[in-house]
Amino acid sequence: MLMRWIAWIARPSLQTVISIIPLLATIVTTLVTVILARATLRYAAATDKSLELAREQFEREWAPELHIHIERLSEEDAKVIITNLAKSSVLLQLVQIRKIHDAVPFAKYPLNHPLVGGRSWMEDVGDRFLALGSQEFRGTVAASATFFCSGRLYRTDWFRFELEVSGRNILRLVPITAAANRARVLQTKVAERAVRRQVVVDVVAGSNGDGEGK
Numbered sequence: 001m002l003m004r005w006i007a008w009i010a011r012p013s014l015q016t017v018i019s020i021i022p023l024l025a026t027i028v029t030t031l032v033t034v035i036l037a038r039a040t041l042r043y044a045a046a047t048d049k050s051l052e053l054a055r056e057q058f059e060r061e062w063a064p065e066l067h068i069h070i071e072r073l074s075e076e077d078a079k080v081i082i083t084n085l086a087k088s089s090v091l092l093q094l095v096q097i098r099k100i101h102d103a104v105p106f107a108k109y110p111l112n113h114p115l116v117g118g119r120s121w122m123e124d125v126g127d128r129f130l131a132l133g134s135q136e137f138r139g140t141v142a143a144s145a146t147f148f149c150s151g152r153l154y155r156t157d158w159f160r161f162e163l164e165v166s167g168r169n170i171l172r173l174v175p176i177t178a179a180a181n182r183a184r185v186l187q188t189k190v191a192e193r194a195v196r197r198q199v200v201v202d203v204v205a206g207s208n209g210d211g212e213g214k
Contacts, residue, residue, distance in 0.1 A: 063183075064086050064088055064090055064154055065085045066085065067159075068080065068143045070097075070125065070141075070175075072170055078125050078173055079126075080122065081120055082121045082122070084117050084118065084120070089149075090114070091113070091114050091115070091149070092121060093112065093147055094108065094111060095107075095143065096146075098141065098142055099139060099141055100139065101139075107125060129170055130168055132165045138163070138164045140160055141160070141161050144157065146186070147183075152185050160175070161174065161176060
């Protein structure tokens with residue numbers, strides 16, 4: 001009897017073999033699914049990292065960056081030079097120059113000037129500096145620029161310069177430090193359109209249709 005049972009185990013019937021095949025297929029399918037799932041997760045992680053690196057590289061290459069330099073040409077003349085160091089073009093809107101401790105700029109230049117990447121814009125500022133000579137000015141001045149780029153309004157950090165003016169002479173004008181940060185966004189085009197729509201709504205709500213208030 002024992003020998004028969006051993007022989008039956010050693011030589012299983014066809015029905016037993018057929019019933020084992022689905023079980024083996026399920027096990028193999030599960031193992032393959034786990035392996036594919038791990039490979040998919042690794043591929044997704046590598047793809048996310050590649051996209052992040054590509055986005056960072058794109059932002060570095062196309063992010064706006066302006067450099068501001070004020071150059072002393074003579075004892076009575078000086079120029080502010082703004083250079084677009086980035087690839088993308090910008091539209092200059094405003095250039096401001098102020099004493100480092102004053103909130104109100106003593107020189108403002110409203111502009112609507114396009115500036116292509118790699119190009120410079122310059123303006124004579126000698127008369128503004130000489131106007132400080134009546135006070136025998138000696139101290140730090142700072143310059144900043146506001147501009148549009150890709151539908152957003154940016155403003156550069158303040159570039160600082162050491163200035164010394166006496167009477168009608170610009171005695172000293174040297175840069176101290178460049179801007180510590182890149183240009184930062186002030187307003188997006190979407191926000192600007194929302195403000196304009198709100199102004200229109202306010203005007204319509206406050207009039208009687210003939211342009212006169214209620």
